[in-house]
Amino acid sequence: MDLGAVTKYSALHAKPSGLILQYGTAGFRTKAEHLDHVMFRMGLLAALRSKQTKSTIGVMVTASHNPEEDNGVKLVDPLGEMLAPSWEEHATCLANAEEQDMQRVLIDISEKEAVNLQQDAFVVVGRDTRPSSEKLSQSVIDGVTVLGGEFHDYGLLTTPQLHYMVYCRNTGSRYGKATLEGYYQKLSKAFMELIKQASCSGDEYRSLKVDCANGIGALKLREMEHYFSQGLSVQLFNDGSKGKLNHLCGADFVKSHQKPPQGMEIKSNERCCSFDGDADRIVYYYHDADGHFHLIDGDKIATLISSFLKELLVEIGESLNIGVVQTAYANGSSTRYLEEVMKVPVYCTKTGVKHLHHKAQEFDIGVYFEANGHGTALFSTAVEMKIKQSEQLEEKKRKAAKMLENIIDLFNQAAGDAISDMLVIEAILALKGLTVQQWDALYTDLPNRQLKVQVADRRVISTTNAERQAVTPPGLQETINDLVKKYKLSRAFVRPSGTEDVVRVYAEADSQESADHLACEVSLAVFQLAGGIGERPQPEFKIGHSAAETTCNINNAFGLGTANRHTVLIQCSDSSRSFAKETRALKMTSTVAIHQQLTMIN
Numbered sequence: 001m002d003l004g005a006v007t008k009y010s011a012l013h014a015k016p017s018g019l020i021l022q023y024g025t026a027g028f029r030t031k032a033e034h035l036d037h038v039m040f041r042m043g044l045l046a047a048l049r050s051k052q053t054k055s056t057i058g059v060m061v062t063a064s065h066n067p068e069e070d071n072g073v074k075l076v077d078p079l080g081e082m083l084a085p086s087w088e089e090h091a092t093c094l095a096n097a098e099e100q101d102m103q104r105v106l107i108d109i110s111e112k113e114a115v116n117l118q119q120d121a122f123v124v125v126g127r128d129t130r131p132s133s134e135k136l137s138q139s140v141i142d143g144v145t146v147l148g149g150e151f152h153d154y155g156l157l158t159t160p161q162l163h164y165m166v167y168c169r170n171t172g173s174r175y176g177k178a179t180l181e182g183y184y185q186k187l188s189k190a191f192m193e194l195i196k197q198a199s200c201s202g203d204e205y206r207s208l209k210v211d212c213a214n215g216i217g218a219l220k221l222r223e224m225e226h227y228f229s230q231g232l233s234v235q236l237f238n239d240g241s242k243g244k245l246n247h248l249c250g251a252d253f254v255k256s257h258q259k260p261p262q263g264m265e266i267k268s269n270e271r272c273c274s275f276d277g278d279a280d281r282i283v284y285y286y287h288d289a290d291g292h293f294h295l296i297d298g299d300k301i302a303t304l305i306s307s308f309l310k311e312l313l314v315e316i317g318e319s320l321n322i323g324v325v326q327t328a329y330a331n332g333s334s335t336r337y338l339e340e341v342m343k344v345p346v347y348c349t350k351t352g353v354k355h356l357h358h359k360a361q362e363f364d365i366g367v368y369f370e371a372n373g374h375g376t377a378l379f380s381t382a383v384e385m386k387i388k389q390s391e392q393l394e395e396k397k398r399k400a401a402k403m404l405e406n407i408i409d410l411f412n413q414a415a416g417d418a419i420s421d422m423l424v425i426e427a428i429l430a431l432k433g434l435t436v437q438q439w440d441a442l443y444t445d446l447p448n449r450q451l452k453v454q455v456a457d458r459r460v461i462s463t464t465n466a467e468r469q470a471v472t473p474p475g476l477q478e479t480i481n482d483l484v485k486k487y488k489l490s491r492a493f494v495r496p497s498g499t500e501d502v503v504r505v506y507a508e509a510d511s512q513e514s515a516d517h518l519a520c521e522v523s524l525a526v527f528q529l530a531g532g533i534g535e536r537p538q539p540e541f542k543i544g545h546s547a548a549e550t551t552c553n554i555n556n557a558f559g560l561g562t563a564n565r566h567t568v569l570i571q572c573s574d575s576s577r578s579f580a581k582e583t584r585a586l587k588m589t590s591t592v593a594i595h596q597q598l599t600m601i602n
């Protein structure tokens with residue numbers, strides 16, 4: 001290791017003194033202007049990891065669903081997986097070392113991990129469409145080359161495409177060809193094979209509206225679309241030609257606000273979906289004939305996929321085991337449906353796909369999804385062996401085995417992938433002849449609410465039991481237990497976020513009002529017992545899509561009685577400011593005192 005060169009080049013990517021960052025659930029994420037030194041150092045670290053594992057390592061420059069001004073970086077391990085936990089710690093040490101300590105930290109990591117510095121290193125780099133990404137990925141490359149590593153810069157890629165490239169390169173191309181062309185061909189071929197098996201009702205021309213969050217997903221779906229257009233026509237919205245990345249659109253927006261993205265016109269019963277900013281998450285939705293919005297999230301996606309795979313296994317006559325992995329955010333109805341109706345074992349892990357991915361590897365077929373739409377399915381070598389042996393099976397079983405083989409090829413087993421998941425879902429819906437409403441009707445989600453609470457130090461909250469119970473601060477869990485008892489079919493938990501400086505609160509109950517009240521009461525308990533800062537959590541009534549809907553919300557609030565003399569916090573987006581004005585008029589004529597605050601959603 002040429003430490004002189006490291007020092008010299010590091011000075012060109014100097015760390016702002018005092019800046020401390022943590023390699024969190026999804027790598028480093030913060031304002032783009034604070035990340036140059038982190039990128040250079042992650043280039044160094046990726047080269048070391050590559051030397052140690054004698055494999056290709058990936059570096060992705062993205063901040064996923066964060067605002068456009070942010071950026072981030074994460075490393076991808078040899079089998080396309082998230083970086084090993086011990087190396088996450090090294091990443092944090094290296095990113096936070098002051099300039100004069102850099103050499104010592106690098107040597108420490110190399111010694112601790114017994115890295116042979118003479119070994120070659122190879123790193124592949126990808127980036128999303130943020131204005132800051134190109135320059136930042138160049139800083140990663142500087143880091144790789146200063147340690148004598150070689151690199152391949154894929155340029156613009158979705159995050160899951162980079163995971164796929166790493167996986168292909170480290171498995172001698174058995175998984176696929178490590179090019180975009182290879183990715184498009186592998187997935188499209190599998191999709192077209194599956195679609196061919198769908199019994200054609202004649203009138204079904206499959207089409208889907210896709211909100212691309214103004215991100216990389218739009219570019220890559222455009223490139224890919226002609227490979228599968230015979231089987232599915234996609235109509236792209238928020239394709240980056242005008243709107244801002246993730247602004248009022250994308251999977252995260254749709255899931256957390258439980259409403260459609262801006263910039264997409266939805267006719268009743270049309271199938272629509274949203275990707276997030278780096279295209280590793282997907283959620284579906286539709287408007288029913290009465291104009292009501294229905295969200296089909298990661299839980300329902302996992303249900304559709306696992307029920308289809310289970311049926312295939314039954315048809316093939318194989319006793320391979322199948323498991324579904326969720327987090328505490330999974331809707332209680334989904335867990336009940338999977339366990340009680342489908343009789344599939346369900347496991348709960350901590351938040352963050354690396355936890356779900358590892359658990360899913362324990363099964364012959366492991367399906368994992370976070371409620372926000374990030375997930376995939378993993379297949380063991382036992383499954384592949386059984387498929388190979390299916391040549392001898394009778395016709396019907398062979399057909400099912402062939403279907404399984406294609407569906408395996410269609411999944412991105414390296415990481416959750418919006419494009420791959422979209423094609424899997426479309427294929428399953430076609431094969432089963434299901435409409436989006438029939439899929440949605442598998443079970444009814446329990447009403448739920450997620451809130452964020454600001455505290456001075458979110459580390460005062462520690463949790464156990466896959467984050468479903470708070471251990472500290474003292475008294476918090478007991479308070480939550482008492483609050484939960486007040487509502488029917490209720491559940492609530494709190495945990496410190498791994499990507500934002502907030503405590504997340506989740507509550508579900510038999511009605512939206514109950515879920516909202518419970519979430520609010522739990523937020524207040526967090527605020528009081530865990531050192532809340534800023535404004536106290538308040539009961540919250542969101543502004544509706546239309547003036548009429550908003551008026552109705554406010555009236556409901558009055559109707560509750562409890563709203564009297566309450567502070568009503570009205571959140572409104574830019575475009576709904578006019579509605580806010582109308583509700584101000586309502587305030588003037590009402591007998592209830594409303595202290596109105598206008599805050600921006602997002």
Ligand SMILES: CC(=O)N[C@H]1[C@@H](OP(=O)(O)O)O[C@H](CO)[C@@H](O)[C@@H]1O
Pocket residue numbers: 025026064329351352353370372374496497498499500504
């Ligand atoms: C409730 C929620 O959606 N949490 C998200 C979010 O993590 P937090 O640790 O909750 O901030 O970002 C992660 C990375 O994208 C994602 O894996 C996870 O599901």
Ligand SMILES: [Mg+2]
Pocket residue numbers: 064065276277278279280281
């Ligand atoms: Mg993402």
